[in-house]
Amino acid sequence: MKIEKELKKRKIPIVAIDKSLDKFDNKVMFPEKLEKANEMLKRIGLPKKVVAK
DSSP states (O other), X not given: OHHHHHHHHOSSOOOOOOGXXXXXXXXXXXXXXXXXXXXXXXXXXXXXXXXXX
């Protein structure tokens, strides 16, 4: 009962991840998008972190 109350309070629900998805570990699903993202990072670089003072 206590767990159910805690889950109702959360704005983002907890979702169980299906173990059958483990077969996709370390596999590139969209090689074209990965290549494009890597090229963009090479040209532009990583986003700069802004530190608030």
